[in-house]
Amino acid sequence: MSEFEEFQTKYPNLFRQYPRSGFDLPAGWEALVHTLCDVLENEIKRLPQEVRADVQCAQVKEKYGGLRFYMTTETPAMSTAIAVAEHFSLKLCETCGKPGRPRTGGWIQTLCDEHNDEREGKKKSI
Numbered sequence: 001m002s003e004f005e006e007f008q009t010k011y012p013n014l015f016r017q018y019p020r021s022g023f024d025l026p027a028g029w030e031a032l033v034h035t036l037c038d039v040l041e042n043e044i045k046r047l048p049q050e051v052r053a054d055v056q057c058a059q060v061k062e063k064y065g066g067l068r069f070y071m072t073t074e075t076p077a078m079s080t081a082i083a084v085a086e087h088f089s090l091k092l093c094e095t096c097g098k099p100g101r102p103r104t105g106g107w108i109q110t111l112c113d114e115h116n117d118e119r120e121g122k123k124k125s126i
Contacts, residue, residue, distance in 0.1 A: 062109075064102075102114050
């Protein structure tokens with residue numbers, strides 16, 4: 001089962017179909033995104049049936065070292081949950097999920113010290 005299929009099975013309202021703009025989730029943020037999806041799935045279930053079909057995930061990705069989670073439409077509660085998850089992603093290594101911080105030097109990535117050292121070592125060997 002692919003990573004996306006796992007999310008689709010667990011959150012059928014949120015992921016009725018593959019997000020139109022993609023699903024690219026760094027491994028270190030998987031637990032954070034599962035927590036966010038739990039909240040969003042419950043919020044969708046609270047909506048009137050006729051509105052639910054219009055509410056789903058449009059894209060999941062990393063940008064500028066942080067999580068970006070886009071919806072086709074969202075309630076204020078969903079917007080708040082997404083903002084909180086995006087904020088916390090800047091404190092978690094996108095590779096392993098340990099505490100990290102945004103690192104510059106090419107692409108901005110949120111990394112722990114260990115994975116930043118690995119990245120720096122790869123740069124020096126080029």
